[in-house]
Amino acid sequence: MSEQIPARDVTPEDKGSDSVDLYVQREKIYTRAFTGLYRNLRRTGGLALFILFFGTVWLNWDGHQAVWWDLPERKFYIFGATFWPQDFMLLSWLLIICAFGLFFVTVFAGRIWCGYTCPQSVFTWVYMWAEKVTEGDRNQRMKLDKAPLNGQKLLRKVAKHGIWLGVALLTAITFVGYFTPIRQLLPDLLSLDVGGWALFWIAFFTLATYGNAGFLREQVCVHMCPYARFQSVMFDKDTLIVSYDPNRGEQRGPRKKNIDYKAQGLGDCIDCTMCVQVCPTGIDIRDGLQFECIGCAACIDACDSIMAKMNYPKGLISYTTEHRLSGEETRLLRPRLIGYAIALVAMTSVFGYAVSNRSLVELDVLKDRVLYRENNDGRIENVYILKVMNKAQRDLTFVIDAKGLDGLIYEGQREVRASAGEILSIPVELSIDPDKLPSSTNDIVFRIRSADDPSIHQDADSRFIGPSVR
Ligand code: SF4
Ligand code: SF4
The missing domain is CATH 2.60.40.10 (Immunoglobulins)
Incomplete structure (x- = not known):
């Protein structure tokens, strides 16, 4: 029988009125900068993905762009191979394999795709970095937003939006470059001699990147992404999730120096709220697993640094499983995971065979x-x-x-x-x-x-x- 993840009660608070307002104004999230193992992993992975995305488009193969969707000719070049509309079945297979790969990863390690590799997250982290560089860390940004408009504020805002738009434009040009060869697109753009469709898509993807990573951010993950909605049904009590250990952390609260906190009836959580301040979706992981959590581990890094300062063992917030949290044994190899792995290996083998034996x-x-x-x-x-x-x-x-x-x-x-x-x-x-x-x-x-x-x-x-x- 499948085990259920406990759900939070989200019944709206009764405000003594007959009508209930279901619309909640979004509160702007000001994330705090932090360092740590998972941040470094994410940065390294993000850098590799950026190099892949921005670099591959410049590679040539046999006299043409190595990766190129030639839509007018209905051909897709990927290095030495050319795919035609007749090969559409292979593309369908590839998408099914990717979906199964995502299912496998989700059952095994929850939402690590969201936290580390999803373009929405990767670009949001880059935009948050630009925000920090131009407007300062969390408290400075909050202060700046509250301050009346003056020269310095204007300068910082212009710099931030300039970097955001620059990144968005580069992203859009690169993306369109996979459809219109980049070595031809770029000079055409510079000489203002680019086709109407290319111009439309560049403008579209610039605005999409700028809007998604600059403004919508976590709202895409929480309200728009279908994967966020169905991934929770794939979780079980052996799935790796980012979780706070309430047995160790509670009773949370500030403590007096030089007095054993355990004697004060306190747990390891000093209630500094650092885990909340670094969270890109603005949730408090101490409230339990929530669907807004994208598994980015920012709260783990933040809490580990607090634990280190306090001389407490790290891992009050960690990648763990519900079974481990409740003191039971975690089973990494379980039927569903093995099933997905077998399906993945079988489909990948068939795909590899079909591609290598494809008639030219x-x-x-x-x-x-x-x-x-x-x-x-x-x-x-x-x-x-x-x-x-x-x-x-x-x-x-x-x-x-x-x-x-x-x-x-x-x-x-x-x-x-x-x-x-x-x-x-x-x-x-x-x-x-x-x-x-x-x-x-x-x-x-x-x-x-x-x-x-x-x-x-x-x-x-x-x-x-x-x-x-x-
Ligand atoms: S709760 Fe932690 S892991 Fe989840 S989104 Fe927030 S910072 Fe990331
Ligand atoms: S960062 Fe750690 S110590 Fe601070 S509030 Fe969060 S769980 Fe508690």
């Missing part, structure tokens, strides 16, 4: 509307159009053949050369002596293979139609 040539056969005709030599003739698509990133010569009937005569181009990504239409006539036709409808196979690389080949089924055989 596509062959489609269109039969002429005229079922058959008799040619001047008295043979029965069928006409076809072969569509040959070279999906490789190099020019290839292909040899075409048709099989399935003894005595079948092929007329048309046997050998064709197709440049990388080219689609060719080749008319082909097949004919046969009517005495050799076993039936009025006969299965045949067109085969195409590369003369340069025998591993590149493709078959396509078709039919040869003739008169009724008596």
Whole structure:
């Protein structure tokens, strides 16, 4: 039977009125700067993701951008591979694998995706850093916001929004650069000669980044993100969550120096509220697990630094499990996790096999509307159009053949050369002596293979139609 996570009672306070206002004004969150192990991990991971995002777009491969969604040509280049609309199934598979990967990670370690790698969080941390650099730490920012507008306040605000907009613009240009080659997009932008759609998407993503990371922030995680809503059903009592240990922390409160706090009836929590002040979603983790928690561990770092100052053991707030908190044994390997792991390995293997065995040539056969005709030599003739698509990133010569009937005569181009990504239409006539036709409808196979690389080949089924055989 699945175990339930305790829920908080969020019944609105009765204010003695018949109507209840369900709208709560958002209180601006002023986060405090902090240091610690998890902050360093997050910064390192965030830096790696930024390098990946901003750097990959500049890589070239075989004379074109290495990662490029060429929408007008309906091609997706990813380093040495080109994917076509016909490969859409592979993309669907990849998305399903990513979803299962996320399920696996969530069952195992809760919302670490949210806290460390989600673009919303990563950009929000960068924007919070810009805020701190331009307006100061928490108390200075609170003071600045309350102060009347003056030259210094204006300067700080302009600097903050300038950095925010700069980051947003760079992000948008880079993102659009994955669809319009960046080495062409950037000079076009600088010379104000960029296309309308590119300009629209750059403006759109600039505003989206600026608005999401600058203003909406935790509201995206709390109110808009679907993952935040369904991830709680994947948690169980063995999932790693950020949690406060009430057995150790309570009774919380300030303490007198040089007196054993335990003798004062106090626990390890000194009620400094540092864990609340660093929280990007503005919650108090001491109230228990809440759906707003994105598992970023900022509160762990903040509390550990307080514990170190107090000479108490670290870990009053930690990554732990509900079972461990209640003194029971945590089972990391459990059926649901193993199930997801097996599904993930199986799907990844199938995907890897499908990608590595993907044919680099596509062959489609269109039969002429005229079922058959008799040619001047008295043979029965069928006409076809072969569509040959070279999906490789190099020019290839292909040899075409048709099989399935003894005595079948092929007329048309046997050998064709197709440049990388080219689609060719080749008319082909097949004919046969009517005495050799076993039936009025006969299965045949067109085969195409590369003369340069025998591993590149493709078959396509078709039919040869003739008169009724008596
Ligand atoms: S409670 Fe802690 S882990 Fe959760 S969002 Fe706040 S700081 Fe991050
Ligand atoms: S940071 Fe630690 S000591 Fe301070 S209030 Fe939070 S849990 Fe208590």
